[in-house]
Amino acid sequence: MSDMEIPVGPQHPALKEPESFRFELEGEIVKSVDIRLGYVHRGIERACQDRTWVQAVYLIERICGICSHSHTTCFCQAVEDIAGLEVPRRARYIRSLIGEMERIHSHLLWLGLAGHEVGFDTLFMYAWRDREVILDALEAISGNRVNYGMNTIGGVRRDLTDRDVEELRSAIRILEERVGYYTDVALEESTFRNRLEGVGKITKQQAIDLGTVGPTARAAGVNVDLRRDDPYAAYDEIPFNVVTAEAGDLLAAAEVRLGEIRESIGIMKYILDNLPDGPIAVKAPRRIPPGEACSRYEAPRGEDIHYVRSSGGDKPERVKVRAPTLANINAVAESMKGVRVADIPIIIAGIDPCFSCTDRMVRLEDRISGRVEVLRWQDLSRRYRR
Amino acid sequence: MMLEKIIALSRKSSPWVCHFNSGGCNACDIEVMATLTPRFDVERFGIQLKGSPRHADILVCTGPVTKQIRERLLRVYHQMPTPKYIAAVGSCALSGGVFYDCYNVLGGIDRVLPVDVYVPGCPPRPDAIIAGIVKVLQKMEADALELGDQGRASAAEGGNSRVSH
Known part of the structure; x- marks a missing residue:
């Protein structure tokens, strides 16, 4: 069976806050999930x-x-x-x-x-x-x-x-x-x-x-x-x-x-x-x-x-x-x-998520070259995932 | 047309509402949810909270509009059928509120969409949100009576052009 991808959010009836999830499915079963945070990041x-x-x-x-x-x-x-x-x-x-x-x-x-x-x-x-x-x-x-x-x-x-x-x-x-x-x-x-x-x-x-x-x-x-x-x-x-x-x-x-x-x-x-x-x-x-x-x-x-x-x-x-x-x-x-x-909805709700607390990003500033880089959550986890 | 006028007038007896958080702190959102619960219970008046913007007459929008959410907010707005009405709920939806100078914040729903009703408060009480929705209903009725024959659809086309891209 071919894999299917379902995007959920940022506007979705089951989510009270704007966040985006991308589920990879095989039939009815979730294979993996990619979470994209950051819609509520205010600085x-x-x-x-x-x-x-x-x-x-x-x-x-x-x-x-x-x-x-x-x-x-x-x-x-x-x-x-x-x-x-x-x-x-x-x-x-x-x-x-x-x-x-x-x-x-x-x-x-x-x-x-x-x-x-x-x-x-x-x-x-x-x-x-x-x-x-x-x-x-x-x-x-x-x-x-x-x-x-x-x-x-x-x-x-x-x-x-x-x-x-x-x-x-x-x-x-x-x-x-x-x-x-x-x-x-x-x-x-x-x-x-x-x-x-x-x-x-x-x-x-x-x-x-x-x-x-x-x-x-x-x-x-x-x-x-x-x-x-x-x-x-x-x-x-x-x-x-x-x-x-x-x-x-x-x-x-x-x-x-x-x-x-x-x-x-x-x-x-x-x-x-x-x-x-x-x-x-x-x-x-x-x-x-x-x-x-x-x-x-x-x-x-x-x-x-x-x-x-x-x-x-x-x-x-x-x-x-x-x-x-x-x-x-x-x-x-x-x-x-x-x-x-x-x-899916009840599992997301299960941790009692509060995304307005969570949405962060990291700003890296290279003091020597002066290069500034803005990393979102998923960039950071991709870079440092072992 | 008479029929369109009747449709426009009867819409106000059971408006469907869609809620969208454009980067708020959740406080307004739980108060919007609280309007559904037994103490306030807006469903008595035929007002229903709908998950999809495609079914909604009124978009209840909270939050100061972050840069990331702007595209999504516009998309949600364009998915709504005409006539569409927007209620901005909460101080930061009005002007940016405490987030007015944050680098990632546009500062208010009306920077992106044409807002019909403003509900101030941080967060507004559920009573105030209901009062805001009632104001939208009055506007709905006035629009229906005024435009009558043409319906609000054509006016809403003009309304769309107010949206900044």
């Missing part, structure tokens, strides 16, 4: 160099609308590290709280989209209805549903009032009940199980070799979570469990994400019960002293890394972002081999 890292430190926080927030708090926390931590600022304890707790709320909203979003991709639209509607509960709570605290603007260098911008705490407690009660129901649905409902079980499977060794992070790695049995391994914000004081699964398929990914929502609810309860008093921010200097720092954050999709360098001015000298989807995209290409065409 944020370069633009940061033209912003002041505080302005850069708001630009960084718009790297991704779903994990906006992850990126700003990661960036602010790096800058605070360079400037030697001690973030007040209350601010660290509020950062963790918003981070966990973001994790819940992101995982519910994923659950809904996964339901949608396998044709289980009822789950999509239910999950997104209950996601509104957490969005309402976020709106009450921060004033916006999606890009919260909570972080600033040296702390957070808004305090939690007693009313917010009460509203959060009632939101938690609703969520707890609903998430228990979804766990039953996802893990026992046969229409959902049969579409996910054994699909998009990677082994533990593959997960390690391909450098996967976050729920994708944990679903394959890699026990890694930065909140425990390299605590930031208030996580060194908060008790919680790291959820892992063994199977490495999409059902395991759903299991891990649902387990993480339950853990996040537990963390939120702990934070609300133990919220320390005190200031919510320290004053940051306008000019950050020279230095460099690398900051890590466990975003809903996995490990987010920011590298920041300052030359002592009022603007960053260099900001580099490694978003979690970039680490996971190789696992998609690997687990795609040998699957059926009908499973």
Whole structure:
């Protein structure tokens, strides 16, 4: 049988973001996949160099609308590290709280989209209805549903009032009940199980070799979570469990994400019960002293890394972002081999991809000859693939 | 023609919408998705989100238009049947927003396509997006009544020439 090529994207019903995949098929079976990233590349890292430190926080927030708090926390931590600022304890707790709320909203979003991709639209509607509960709570605290603007260098911008705490407690009660129901649905409902079980499977060794992070790695049995391994914000004081699964398929990914929502609810309860008093921010200097720092954050999709360098001015000298989807995209290409065409959308959705985080390119500048070369992701992987 | 007028008027009772992200940060896109979900539920009003631009009356466009996506955006636009309406959703779709000076960004949907309705906000609430779509419907009705006999098809031909290549 002759091979056939199917292009998917950048505009495609199954993709919410513009990315392009080229599948080589033999009959119904996927032989290989070529991923073309870069449609959402905006040049944020370069633009940061033209912003002041505080302005850069708001630009960084718009790297991704779903994990906006992850990126700003990661960036602010790096800058605070360079400037030697001690973030007040209350601010660290509020950062963790918003981070966990973001994790819940992101995982519910994923659950809904996964339901949608396998044709289980009822789950999509239910999950997104209950996601509104957490969005309402976020709106009450921060004033916006999606890009919260909570972080600033040296702390957070808004305090939690007693009313917010009460509203959060009632939101938690609703969520707890609903998430228990979804766990039953996802893990026992046969229409959902049969579409996910054994699909998009990677082994533990593959997960390690391909450098996967976050729920994708944990679903394959890699026990890694930065909140425990390299605590930031208030996580060194908060008790919680790291959820892992063994199977490495999409059902395991759903299991891990649902387990993480339950853990996040537990963390939120702990934070609300133990919220320390005190200031919510320290004053940051306008000019950050020279230095460099690398900051890590466990975003809903996995490990987010920011590298920041300052030359002592009022603007960053260099900001580099490694978003979690970039680490996971190789696992998609690997687990795609040998699957059926009908499973393509759910496998892509399986890592909870966020391409607006991911789209990067590399600019190589030869200092001697002055030659400048711009490499896109696929050029780079072609050049350095062994 | 009377028949065309009826078609044009009835189109507004069930407009089909296609969503395209031209390089935004996802925030507007999840809010566009949220308009479909039970809290907002635009399907009550006959508005359906369609995967293919070939079925769409309204293109809901988010993002500041990156250089790479420009060709694709134009292609999607040309795939839509006439009459076509464009709603730009989100601050960066309006003017580039926070990305206004990024090297890879053109800065707004209206640099590439003729926009009918602008919905500001970063991201706009789902209510605001629905209000924007309703504005498009009003425009649809006005166009149908005004052009009547000729239909909007010929006007849309002129509309196409507004597209910069």
